[in-house]
Amino acid sequence: MSPAMESNTPAIEIKGVEKSFGATKVIQNINLSIAQGERHALIGPNGAGKSTTFNLISGYMKPTSGSIKLRGEEVAGLRPFQINRRGLSRSFQVTNVFANMTVWENLRCAVLWSTGHRYAFWKNVDNLPVVRERTAQILEDIHLTSRRDVPAGLLTYAEQRALEIGITVAGGANVILLDEPTAGMSNAETERAVSLIRRLTEGRTLLIVEHDMSVVFGLADRISVLVYGQVIASGTPEEIRGNPKVKEAYLGEEAA
Amino acid sequence: MTDLASHAAALGAAPPRPTVSDRLKFYGIWLATAVALLVLPQVFSSGGSLTTFSLVGISIIFALSYNILLGQTGMLSFGHAVYYGLGGFLAIHAINIVGFHKWPIPLPLMPLIGGVAGLFFAALIGWVMTQRSGTAFAMISLGLAELVASSALILRTFFGGEAGISANRTKLFKVFGLSFGPQIQIYYLIAAWTLIAIIAMYALTRTPLGRMCNAVRDNPERVQFVGYDPHVVRYLAFCFSGFFAGIAGALAAINFEIANSAYLGATQSGTVLFSTYIGGIGFFIGPIVGAVFVTVLSLGLSDLTQVWQLYFGLFFIAVVAFAPGGITGLLMMHRPLIRAGMLQRMLPSYLIAVVPTLALCTGLMMMIETIVHYTVNPNESPNIKAFGIPFNAERPSVWAISAVLIIVGFILARMSWTRVGQTWDATLSAARAKVHAT
Numbered sequence: 001m002s003p004a005m006e007s008n009t010p011a012i013e014i015k016g017v018e019k020s021f022g023a024t025k026v027i028q029n030i031n032l033s034i035a036q037g038e039r040h041a042l043i044g045p046n047g048a049g050k051s052t053t054f055n056l057i058s059g060y061m062k063p064t065s066g067s068i069k070l071r072g073e074e075v076a077g078l079r080p081f082q083i084n085r086r087g088l089s090r091s092f093q094v095t096n097v098f099a100n101m102t103v104w105e106n107l108r109c110a111v112l113w114s115t116g117h118r119y120a121f122w123k124n125v126d127n128l129p130v131v132r133e134r135t136a137q138i139l140e141d142i143h144l145t146s147r148r149d150v151p152a153g154l155l156t157y158a159e160q161r162a163l164e165i166g167i168t169v170a171g172g173a174n175v176i177l178l179d180e181p182t183a184g185m186s187n188a189e190t191e192r193a194v195s196l197i198r199r200l201t202e203g204r205t206l207l208i209v210e211h212d213m214s215v216v217f218g219l220a221d222r223i224s225v226l227v228y229g230q231v232i233a234s235g236t237p238e239e240i241r242g243n244p245k246v247k248e249a250y251l252g253e254e255a256a
Numbered sequence: 257m258t259d260l261a262s263h264a265a266a267l268g269a270a271p272p273r274p275t276v277s278d279r280l281k282f283y284g285i286w287l288a289t290a291v292a293l294l295v296l297p298q299v300f301s302s303g304g305s306l307t308t309f310s311l312v313g314i315s316i317i318f319a320l321s322y323n324i325l326l327g328q329t330g331m332l333s334f335g336h337a338v339y340y341g342l343g344g345f346l347a348i349h350a351i352n353i354v355g356f357h358k359w360p361i362p363l364p365l366m367p368l369i370g371g372v373a374g375l376f377f378a379a380l381i382g383w384v385m386t387q388r389s390g391t392a393f394a395m396i397s398l399g400l401a402e403l404v405a406s407s408a409l410i411l412r413t414f415f416g417g418e419a420g421i422s423a424n425r426t427k428l429f430k431v432f433g434l435s436f437g438p439q440i441q442i443y444y445l446i447a448a449w450t451l452i453a454i455i456a457m458y459a460l461t462r463t464p465l466g467r468m469c470n471a472v473r474d475n476p477e478r479v480q481f482v483g484y485d486p487h488v489v490r491y492l493a494f495c496f497s498g499f500f501a502g503i504a505g506a507l508a509a510i511n512f513e514i515a516n517s518a519y520l521g522a523t524q525s526g527t528v529l530f531s532t533y534i535g536g537i538g539f540f541i542g543p544i545v546g547a548v549f550v551t552v553l554s555l556g557l558s559d560l561t562q563v564w565q566l567y568f569g570l571f572f573i574a575v576v577a578f579a580p581g582g583i584t585g586l587l588m589m590h591r592p593l594i595r596a597g598m599l600q601r602m603l604p605s606y607l608i609a610v611v612p613t614l615a616l617c618t619g620l621m622m623m624i625e626t627i628v629h630y631t632v633n634p635n636e637s638p639n640i641k642a643f644g645i646p647f648n649a650e651r652p653s654v655w656a657i658s659a660v661l662i663i664v665g666f667i668l669a670r671m672s673w674t675r676v677g678q679t680w681d682a683t684l685s686a687a688r689a690k691v692h693a694t
Contacts, residue, residue, distance in 0.1 A: 058481065080480035090481055098474040104271060109471045112464050113483030119492055121465040128464075136270035145269040171482055 009072045011036045011175050011205035012057060017066030017076070019052055019229075026052050027063075027229040034222075036071070036174075039206040041216045044226035045249070050209045051093060053226065054179050057207075058090040059083040070175065085113065089173035093180045093209075095160045099153030103144050103163060106152050108135045110170035134170070141200060142166040158189045165196065175205045182212055194219060217241075225249070286455065293447040297440055306439045312551045313443075313450040314507045319531045319543035320457050321500030326529075327537030328461065329493040330473030331386070332394045335401025336501055336528050341408070341520030342377050343370030343502025344509035345415060348423045351510070355427035362431045367449050367506040374502020378495045386490035389476065401525055408517035420516025423509075436510075446507050453500055458540055460496060469493050527554075530568070534575050536582025545584050560643050563628050570620075596687035605672070605679040612668035619661025622647070622654060 012034040019027040027049045034040045042050050055061040057068055059080040068076040075083050098106050108125070111134045117123060125131070139145055142162045147155060152163055165181055181197060182190040194215055197206070210216050216223060217237045224234040227249045233240060240246055274282070297306060318340055325331040347370040354361045385396050408415040415421070426437045434441055460466045468489050471479050476486040509515045518524065527550070535546020550568075557564035579586050593599045625642040629649040638650040647654055 079485070081483050081485050084481055084483045092478075096475060096478045098471050098478065100474050101470055105467060105470070109467060109479075110482040112468065117464040119465045119468070119484075119488060121460060121463045121492070121496070123464060124459075124462055125464050125467050126462065132270050133267060136267050140269045148269065148271065167478070167482065 007036055009036070010034055010069070011038070011071055012207065013067075013069040013072075014053075014057070015067045015069075017053075017056060017063045017068060019049075019056060019061065020064045025229065027056065030066070030226075030229070030231055032224055032231055032234065034205060034207060036205055037203065039201065039219055039221045040208070041220035041223045042207060042209045042226055043211075043213075043216055043223060048226040049229040050226055051179060052229075054090060054177055054207075054209060057083075058088060058177060084171070084173065087174040088177065089168045089171055089175070090177035091164050091168040091179055091181060093183065095157075095164050097152040097160060097163055097167065100151055102149050102151055103155070104135065104139065104148045106163060107138050107166055107170050110167040111135050111138070114171040114173075134172075138166050138170045142196065158185055158193075161185065161193065162196065165193075165200065169200045169204075173204070175207070176201050178206065178208045178210075180209055180211065182210065182215055190215065286451075289454075290451055293451060296447075297443055303439060306443050308552065308555055310439070310443050310446045310511050311555070312548050313446040314504050314511065315528070315531060315547035315551045316450055316544050317453045317500055317507070318504035318528050319535065319547040320454065321497050321504060322528045322532045323537055323540075323543040324457065324460070324469070324493055324497040324500070326532060327539075327542065328466065328473065329389075329469040329490055330476075331389050331490060331494070332397075333525075334394055334398035334522075334529070335404075335525050336397075336497070337520050337522075337524035338401050338404045339374035339378055339498040339501035340505035340508070340524060340528075341404070341515070341517075343374040343505030344515040344519045345421065345505075346370055346373035346502075347506030347509045348421045348515040349414075351423040351425060351428065352421075354429075355424065358429070360429045363425055363428045363434075363436045363510065364431070364445055364448070366428075366510060367503045370506020370509070371499045371503040374505065375495055375499035378498025378501075382491050382494040382498070386494050387487060389472075389486075389490060401520070401522060405517060405520045405522065408520050415517060416515075418517070420514050420518075422514040425510055425513055442511055446511065449503060449507055453503055454544070457496075457500060461540060465489070465492055530572050534572060534582055536584030536586075536588075538581055539584045539588060542582050542584040546582060549583060561625065562632070563624065566624065567621075592687050592691070593683060596690045598683055598687045598690070601683045601686075602676075602679060605676045609669065609672035609676050612665045612672055614665075615661045616665030616669050619658045619665055622658035623662065625649070626654065626658070 010033045012032070014030050014032040017027060017030045018025065030049075030053060032053075042053065044050055052061065056063050056076075059075065059078050059082065062077050066076065067074060070083065070086055070088055073086060075086060075088075078086075098109060101109070108131060111131050112118075112125075115128070115131050115134065117125075117128065117131065139148060142165065144155075144159060144162060144166070147159060152160065155163060161181060161184075165178065168178065169176060178197065182193045185193060190212060197208075198219065206219075208216075208219065210219075220237060222235060223237055223240045224231050225240065225243075225246050226232070232249060233243045233246050235243070296309060300306075300309075318336075321339075322333070322336050325333050325336070347366045350366055350369045351363070353359075354366075381400065385393060385400070409417060425442075426435045428436075436442060436445065461469075468479065468484055471482075471484070472486045472489045472493075479486045479489065505515075505519060508519065531546040531550040532543045533546070534550060535544065536542030554564065554568065557567060561567065575582060581588070590599060590602075593602065621642060625640060626649045629636070629638065629640050638648050639646060640649050641647075
């Protein structure tokens, strides 16, 4: 049996990861373990290294040292598309879609690799039933059916954020990383986004960076707190709420 | 079971399948193009127009191959003539070798050899070049083009130096008794290859690779996070582009029965960039429009004025500055108005704006031609002729008229185009409201 098949293998296991830019150590010795099927939130003050951690896990940056395992398999130093093909998909804090292509085409591009069509130049893309079905399903899931033929660049902000999540989950990855999915949204939009995230990540592993504490405590099974490039606490929402170190470093500031 | 139900429901979200009439319309366009290519020489049968059509066909293939890079994948190449030229040279050598050995390979297959040559060199060089897009790719393409163009003058056995390599296209194995001596037969050969190449390149845009090319153009970073390596996408696009450029080069070599260093040069690379951009890189038919326009214009202008390249350059600047979508982009802008039946609302403001714009252009032409007279041929008669209109370059009144035309034309043109912009905004919102209401 391969390690990925065992359900007690962590979805993501980070051990002793460091990242330096020149002499500046942005991430110092992160250790983090996320179980399969868990919804895990990463919180911390600005500049704590949350986005850098995402960039390291998803292959956007290479760690200076340490190990990152995706369902038991070492992925540190692999390219983003190699990690994506191993079942990890991420979204971006700043909307990062294919602006000149329609909503439909955006989602379809995210489906093509995982349905095995790769770089095929001998197939008609409109004639692939599985691709069509999956794209339509995601389109419906993110409630953008009425905007199907609109170029992504012309969508409203909230619609673009929904599309961003749609692209992230469309490939059917088992591990989903969402970087501040509700940033800049109104309360009503945030509520809708949270229920969307909950539905789309059903049965998958979710790692989410979020500033909105109501989103974090409402969504996450476990929470890790990152301060100055180090995980200072990791636990259930109740444990994090009661942790004095966290209060001092982060939550306390907000309460004050 | 719920899964099945939700799938059935979700498929309603997919774009509708093309109906029978959509399909008929689609195949009708290709059929109409084929028929038009067939009857064209019957309508315009002079030798000159046959030559023009042949050149147009070659530039259409070349420009479309260029747009696989620029418009589809977002790669700006300054050296696309390399693959065109190498395709041409390989085809010329193939014609000579096949003719010498009397192998049973007919002329209509020679463009394929050019295409394979283009593909081979693109595949050979492309992997390193396509590592990056943007400035790095543009600079490497430029350097490589210079390298190949200068080696064309050094490696004389292959490239034939200044004179180039010539061949006799009529000496090959004959099919259906066609000698391919007369231009009409060459026209049909080029027309057939043009149609095949257009269909093939259109089909390419409808494949998973073709769609991912667009994705790489829009956002190469994001492509990596949906499982694709943008480098591989760019490389494959580059290979296809080289293949079709090679076909175009081979057709040119067949048409002229010669391949020389000009095929590989910067002028050729520049012309294809101009044609593609002027036609419009955002639409599949853009490069076709641009290739027709630029080829016909350059043939026509060179008869009318000796500084036709100057006008050509000014026109290119105007397109880049005022119509970045090219000719096709300008036409396509009007689609919502046509759909709403409101195009006629724009016509009066267009007509008003055209008058001062034409005055400005006339003034500029008079000034340019007068300056050309003084700088290029100062000792010749001042009675010059530009665009078929005779005038005296020494007369102060000519200078005065051109100055007035330029200044007044410019001021009025600015004002009237501002008006056009306002009318446009109003008409477009009215058209949108009308479409929404129905």
